[in-house]
Amino acid sequence: MSATLSSAVTPGPPGSGQDLRAPARERLAGRLQQHGALAVLVLVVIIASATSSAFPTWANVSSILGGNAFVWLLALGMTFVIITGGIDLSVGSMYALGGVLGAEGSRTGTWLAILLPLAVGAAWGTMQGLLVARTKMAPFIVTLAGLLGARGLLQALTHEGSKTYLVPKGSFFRQLGGGTWVPVLIVAALFALGALLLTRTRFGANLTALGGNENAALLMGLPVQRTKVLVYVLSGTLAAAAGALGGARLGSGVTTIGVGYELTAIASVVIGGTLLTGGSGSVGGTVSGVLLLAVIHNLIDHYFSQYGSAFTDAVNGAFLALVVLLQTILSRTQKLP
């Protein structure tokens, strides 16, 4: 192996190093890691469509897409955070808070229904980001505190859920969450922007570099602290916005919503091939991840509804464990750090 690796440095003619690539096994593992979720998704959809007449109906597809789309935005924000090697556990609480704030704002006007959650989400994210970047506290702890804090704030705002926040009938804000196409288009556009941000901007490059080797990023003069703060701002803002849009769809801000959503988001990101240790990941992978989980959820609901929703969680858990095991094996095959 030493001979093949060292042949990368050859003062010979161009192309003399082209023959050297990672062994085929490692390359295959890498490809599986990145696109495995998509492959499984396609497979599951084909099998489900072939075996069930209820699955490939517009009503079903619409319920899979429209019903969940806004929650998927949590996974988009989480992708960025996990790529830096961090984690954001506060997004589930922030989703609920965003819904209540959106509903409250909509009584004044749609502009406030959008601005208020964005501002609070950004502020919350800034706080968490500063704690992570400046004080070097573990992201897990900071955002766990954020999860509890945001949930507490929510309880205080709604007098422990006794006060309900309704979006006024006829408000334009409701239009944003209605139907199937509007939510799907909004979410698709945000994912596309996210992909662009990650792959084609310096901010995205800095995120990846930071997660891959923080020390090197510092020595290369990249703005490590600023990037860290910004990624939590981004995640917090996206979560609050997602919550507001979810509130628009439901027609009210619901206090108890969003519990455990952060875990589903993390699961989607990891299933999508982003390394939990940071440094590598893609928005496209996360799209496959969220869709895969949504389809599986839909299938379980359809086939096993007699066993109740507890069964869904058990299957999700088992599936996640399987995926993480697979990822660990794939990482080892590729000799990732």
Add this chain to the structure above:
Amino acid sequence: MAQEDEQAPAAPAPVLEVAGVTKSFAGVHALRDVDFALRPGEVHALVGENGAGKSTLIKVMTGVHRPDSGAVRFEGTAREFRNPLEAQAAGISTIYQEVNLVPLMSVARNLFLGREPRRFGLIDQRRMNREASAALGRYGVHVDVTRPLRTLGLGAQQMVALARAVQVDARVVVMDEPTSSLEPREVETLFSVIRGLRERGIAVVYVSHRLDELYAICDRVTVLRDGQHVHTGRMADLQRLQLISMMLGREMAAVRSGGTTAFDSARHERAGTEPVLRAKGLSVRHRVHDVSVDVRPGEVVGLGGLLGAGRSETAKAVVGALATDAGTVEVDGTPMKRRSPAAAIRAGVVMLPEDRKAEGIIPNLSVRENISLAALPRLSRAGIVSRAKQDEVVRFFMDRLRIKASSPDQKVSDLSGGNQQKVLLARWLCLSPKALLLDEPTRGIDVGAKAEVQALIDELAADGLGVLLISSDLEELIEGSDRVVVLKDGRVVGHLTGDEVGEEQLLSALAAADPQADTSADTDADTDADTGVDAGAAAPGTPPTTKESRR
């Protein structure tokens, strides 16, 4: 810098100058009034043994540390770099021993991180890849720049780091052990790149402990020792033997006859007996090449060599703490099948590691626990430790080794360095080993404790233990050892036995240019030194004759 007065008139103004720099850490001087001047377009070797202050000096120049006193002048003006970034922005780039890039990102990304070419606010990937290919092509690296960096060999990664360092308009490039993980062919490529830098007027500070490389590529040399400046001059004017005696601080003329160590001057004569420990043909990639050592019962065998010669690695390979590519180890004539520290301990071979704090003591445990740790299996029945037996063993060794602690329950981190070292010795001795490997047993402990440890080594050998001694303290090595095996660049380059065990012989064995040609010679200091200089004084531009290239 009196040594280079003949150079002074014609010399161009230095691009980077360090004047009278002093730096201490926790009261210990790492640098004391050190001067260093780097001229544009020169490759300047910075050499010294452990603790000489090389890395501190580099860190002062590159903005990692700020000097306590003294000044850093860059391009004629006094500068105070607050961090590596400022130094880098000014034009001083550093290539670290460990490649400091992002392994999962593509080669092109790594090359351009932080200054990617952009179009309409977005990164222009096509242009970035094109420019990265072209830039690397100039260094003889022809790879697909979209591949993750980690899929490249270490040599190619080093080249990417170098290309990145030079691309940011560097005037000075500091290379800290750049060849430590390179293949011989990659070293060649690195050298041709360095020559290219020299032609462009870029100054290079080259830190390496491989003497052959220094003579092959460097124009001038600065020697540091114990934080002080010892010598600066033309590389070719300095004979190998002189260089080594400067690094070690042993003047050839001043080699004293009577020692100051606590070793008994009488040698332990054990020539006839069978070796208790026999290592044959040990090899560890890049670090140890075909090293064989035997130790007989009651004998102290020294491992001599400069920093990076592979002494610690050899000892670690013997006890199985470092995976070997080839070689066998026999204990009392029985080959060891499984190679691990645990297997070595069972066979009766134990090692006192060099880094007491990281690899030895467990600071929060008591003296009792630290001593009895490795022996716990012997002191317990059915998993229950017998406190009585434990106390007996601990008391015995605390007396025997004169460990000064208030009680066996005192935390080991509260003890002095010397006593900590004795606790570690006790830990291994209570396993009643057959062979003891000591890696720098007296480093960093006070004079009194040092003498005690040295006397103890003698006593242990007299009791029939086979001892392998590694020490950078030349006097300790010479006076403590019955035989010395001299290592250089991971190979055995000489054996000193009987009356040959002396500083002069050791220095000349170290100065020998070519390990291959010098496996048996251990005297003839003059001839060896001469060949060394001849081989080293290669003119710039000619292919370097490193030992690797002849493999």
